[in-house]
Amino acid sequence: MSGSRPRPVVTLCGSWRFAAEIQRLTAELTLAGHVVLAPVAVPREPTPDERERLADVHLRRVAMADEVLVVDVDGYLGESTRREVEHARACGVPVRFLSDQAPA
Numbered sequence: 001m002s003g004s005r006p007r008p009v010v011t012l013c014g015s016w017r018f019a020a021e022i023q024r025l026t027a028e029l030t031l032a033g034h035v036v037l038a039p040v041a042v043p044r045e046p047t048p049d050e051r052e053r054l055a056d057v058h059l060r061r062v063a064m065a066d067e068v069l070v071v072d073v074d075g076y077l078g079e080s081t082r083r084e085v086e087h088a089r090a091c092g093v094p095v096r097f098l099s100d101q102a103p104a
Contacts, residue, residue, distance in 0.1 A: 007033040008036050011057045019041060037064065039054075055083075068088040072098055
């Protein structure tokens with residue numbers, strides 16, 4: 001990538017009900033040259049301790065990002081996603097919403 005400007009690190013946030021959209025955006029942004037940090041699906045229901053650990057790790061992904069892209073299909077924001085958006089703003093990380101980019 002000599003001579004090219006590095007793309008921002010993007011952290012995706014959103015409900016796992018939108019897992020297919022998160023995976024699609026991860027691929028699309030990665031192919032465009034971004035480093036993408038996304039939530040991780042586990043193959044079983046996590047324990048309460050694991051759920052807390054996963055949430056903490058994702059907040060760290062948010063803090064590491066150059067920007068956060070919220071996958072808010074139909075404007076939906078769950079409690080965890082709201083917390084991630086608040087954390088990004090508290091860390092000074094710009095936040096974009098997928099619903100703002102959708103064609104009208």
